[in-house]
Amino acid sequence: DADVTQTPRNRITKTGKRIMLECSQTKGHDRMYWYRQDPGLGLRLIYYSFDVKDINKGEISDGYSVSRQAQAKFSLSLESAIPNQTALYFCATSEGQGRDTQYFGPGTRLTVL
Amino acid sequence: GQNIDQPTEMTATEGAIVQINCTYQTSGFNGLFWYQQHAGEAPTFLSYNVLDGLEEKGRFSSFLSRSKGYSYLLLKELQMKDSASYLCAVRPTISSGSARQLTFGSGTQLTVLP
Numbered sequence: 531d532a533d534v535t536q537t538p539r540n541r542i543t544k545t546g547k548r549i550m551l552e553c554s555q556t557k558g559h560d561r562m563y564w565y566r567q568d569p570g571l572g573l574r575l576i577y578y579s580f581d582v583k584d585i586n587k588g589e590i591s592d593g594y595s596v597s598r599q600a601q602a603k604f605s606l607s608l609e610s611a612i613p614n615q616t617a618l619y620f621c622a623t624s625e626g627q628g629r630d631t632q633y634f635g636p637g638t639r640l641t642v643l
Numbered sequence: 644g645q646n647i648d649q650p651t652e653m654t655a656t657e658g659a660i661v662q663i664n665c666t667y668q669t670s671g672f673n674g675l676f677w678y679q680q681h682a683g684e685a686p687t688f689l690s691y692n693v694l695d696g697l698e699e700k701g702r703f704s705s706f707l708s709r710s711k712g713y714s715y716l717l718l719k720e721l722q723m724k725d726s727a728s729y730l731c732a733v734r735p736t737i738s739s740g741s742a743r744q745l746t747f748g749s750g751t752q753l754t755v756l757p
Contacts, residue, residue, distance in 0.1 A: 563744070570651075572730065572749040573686070588744065620685060629674060629693070630734075632745065634685035 533557045534635035536621050542641045549608040551638050553621030562604040563622040563632065564588075564596060566615075573620065579604055580626065611642040647748035649731050654754045655721055663716045663729050663751045671736030676745065677705050677716045678730040686730055690716070718753075726755045 534555045543549055553562065564576040575588030577596040585598055593615060597605045608615055621635040646668045655661040667675070674693040678686035692698055692707035692714060704717040716729055728750040735746075 570749055573732075573747040575744055578744055618683075629691045631676070631688050631691065633688065636685050637683075639683075 534621060534623055534633055536619075536635040536638050538638060539636065540639045542643065543611055544643050545612055547611050547642075549611050549640065551606045551619055551621075551640070553604045553606070553635055555602050555621075555623045555635075557623050557625070557633065558601075559623035559625045559633075560601065561624045561626045561630070562598065563624075564594075564604070564606045565620045565622065566590070566617040567620060567637075568617050576606065608640075611640075613642045616640060616642045647731055647733055647746060649729075649748040649751045651749070652752045652754070654756060656756050657721055657723060659721050660717065660719050661721060661753065663718070663731075663753065665714045665716070665731035665748060667712050667714075667731070667733045667748075669712070669733055669735055669746075672709060672733065673736045674734045675705075675707055675714050676732040676734070677703075677714075678732065680728045680730060680750065682727075689729075721755050723755050723757065726753060728752050 537552045560581050563578045565573045567573050574590050576594050577588050579585045579598045582598050595607045619638045622632040624630045624632045649665045676691050677689040679689050680686040690698055690705035692705050695707055695709055697706045702719045707714045730750045731748040732745040
């Protein structure tokens with residue numbers, strides 16, 4: 531079984547709709563992250579959480595919100611989706627010690643029409 | 644802030660050696676990562692450098708020069724499955740003032756030809 535899972539894997543929605551992307555992990559890591567990836571722009575950090583009570587904005591948090599429901603679960607919401615939020619979204623985790631390597635989920639491809 | 648530069652595309656031949664460069668400017672430095680990402684898939688961790696020098700791991704090696712703000716990923720005995728995007732990512736020091744998180748380059752798309 532995968533250590534970091536994301537649901538859904540693919541989603542097509544319309545402008546103005548509320549969307550939630552979910553991430554779960556079995557690695558036992560405290561730290562979790564949400565990124566988006568656009569062609570030619572690389573990975574950009576949306577939000578990150580060091581534990582259930584510690585949530586921080588990343589580089590591009592406008593238009594997004596998050597919820598850390600438990601150590602293992604971190605959800606990303608788009609309250610009112612717009613077409614320029616069409617992207618590949620990745621969740622990642624890290625243990626917060628040593629090299630603190632980030633491990634990525636399989637991604638969610640979101641299309642906003 | 645941080646800025647990371649890497650070539651957009653590279654092409655090499657199966658069995659050959661290729662070097663992918665990464666240069667960075669950062670107000671603080673606490674490690675550099677290389678990830679491999681196949682099209683439509685998750686990035687996977689390849690290597691980590693925090694001190695100057697070469698780290699070797701099988702066919703892959705990574706080099707760091709902190710004074711020059713420079714790293715490279717060296718891939719030997721290229722195989723077709725090495726065709727992927729290679730991402731360079733830098734982590735700042737906690738005291739640098741910027742987010743304490745990785746900043747990724749745009750990635751280098753490597754194509755391995757038969």
